[in-house]
Amino acid sequence: MRAVIQRVLNSSVTVEGKVISSIGTGFNILLGISKEDTIEDAKYLRDKILNLRVFEDEEGKMNKSLMEVSGEILIVSQFTLYGDCRKGRRPNFMNALSGEEAEKLYEHFVSLCKECDLKVETGVFGADMKVSIENDGPVTLILESKKTF
Template sequence: MKAVVQRVINSSVAIDGKTISSIDRGLNVLLGISVDDTIEDAKYLKNKIFNLRIFEDENGKLNKSLMDVKGDIIIISQFTLYGDCTRGRRPSFIKALSGKEAEELYEYFISLFKEEDLNVGTGIFGADMKVSIENDGPVTLILESKKTF
């Protein structure tokens, strides 16, 4: 799994001009799922994101987690994170998991955050969404569940 994690002031998802989900201060997570991902990848990435210390403490240091600041989280499926652009000009998405298996893993990932005391927003899997992100900092990190080195 791959996630683009952004610290946000607010974020929302709209479909056909109607806002379906929105959050205030917290994290916007764009989640890509590969053909090799499992439940263990979801658990690992959830724990990494949940415990990331990317919010400022009283001294301006990045020492607080999402839970410490009682922030919100919005999770949006993003298969294009597994787009391979090494050849040609059109990305290949052969490494991205699709269909029912991807949707189930996406929903499982969301459920892990819902188990916590958080406001959890989501997109709709496979929908054409318009995502608004007011990045705070900006703080943006790319996380992966598998080591790539």
């Protein structure tokens, strides 16, 4: 799994002209799922995200986690995160998991996040979405559930 984590002041998803979900301070998570990903990858990534110390403490240092600041989470499926652009000009999406299998793993990741008693919102899997993000910092990180080196 690959996730782009953005610390946000607020974020929302609009589908067909209607805002379907929104959050305040927390993380916007763009989540890509590969053909090799498993439930264990979802657990690893969820734990990593919830405990990233990227929120400011009383001294202004990035020292607090999402859990410690009671932040909110907006999770948006994003198969294009597995687009391989190394050859040619058109991305190759062969490594992205698609369809029902991807949706099940996405929903599993969402359910794992909901276990943490924070507000968790989502986009609509496979829909054409407009995502509004007000970055805070900006702080943007890319996480992988597998070692890539």
